[in-house]
Amino acid sequence: MKAIKLSAFGAPDVLELAEAADPEVRPADLLVRVYAAGVNRADLTHRKGGYGHPDFGDSPIIGLEIAGQVIAKGAAVEGFEVGDRVMGVVGGGAYAELARIDYRMAMHIPASLDYVRAAAIPEVFVTAHEALLHLARLTSGDSVLIHAAAGGVGSAAVQLAYATGATVYATTDGSKLARVEHLGADVAIDYKTEDFADVIADRTQGRGVDVVIDFIGEPYFARNIAALAQGGRLVQVGILGGGGKVSVALEHILYRHLQIIGTVMKSRTQSEKHAMIRRFREHWLDRFEGAASLEPVVDSAFPLSRAADAHRRMESSENVGKIILTMQPEDLL
Incomplete structure (x- = not known):
């Protein structure tokens, strides 16, 4: 097979x-034509050697997320058959024409979705559900x-916060504000020209927000704490x-009843x-169908042979949503 x-x-x-x-297909594996x-982002870290080893323990091939069709299955697999369209998270091996996936990490692709949009779901929506809900x-x-x-x-x-019925504040680059509002943000904040903590304080009359979901880290930490309401949770x-x-002043944690929670899928058992x-499948998978459906956000798609260009696109931080690699363009629908 061809692979990166x-x-x-x-x-x-x-x-x-x-x-x-x-x-090689193990008892609990599906073999998927990707x-x-x-x-x-983890792929970029992998490529640069940031994990200190050449793979994620399951494959020497890079990549964590696939969409494709089952062509074989192990003896212990339940709930999937050869021919099923599936998407899911793998322990490496996604940048290839064939990949194996533990069937408990796989999900059936909703009928209305093609493979490109399906590949934009597993890693990001599962992570978002875990953090938010x-x-x-x-x-x-x-x-x-x-x-x-x-x-x-x-x-x-x-999208998940909006669908849950929360009031959504969101930071992004000024050029992407309208797109973020389209996805469900009530207030989109240009992080380059506005201080999000000041915006939150003004919009909430000093109360703050119940939850902060942060991907940035140290540069935002103090302001994230300041933006939390009594009993707030920073994930x-x-x-x-x-x-x-x-x-952080421990008094803030103690007397404001704050919680600081870390999460990353890669290091989970x-x-x-x-x-x-x-949890994600049971709560949300059927919401990718219908008029008010959730939307897999695809920024761009590159053939497998242009994986380097896909990485450059992600490193530019110009993307809105997912960057996808495609293996057989004529078969994507």
């Missing part, structure tokens, strides 16, 4: 299309501030602005990942 292989860590040009061995694969316990009537709202997880989080999903060290997929 890493001969060395480095710039996007290290991504090379080459021949690779077909994956038609589309999502590009994620499971960890932050967002409910109708709450208010939430979502950073990096035009990105993959951010754009998913805005740290990423550190795009750098990790570093942060400080396999059973925890299964539970994350199940």
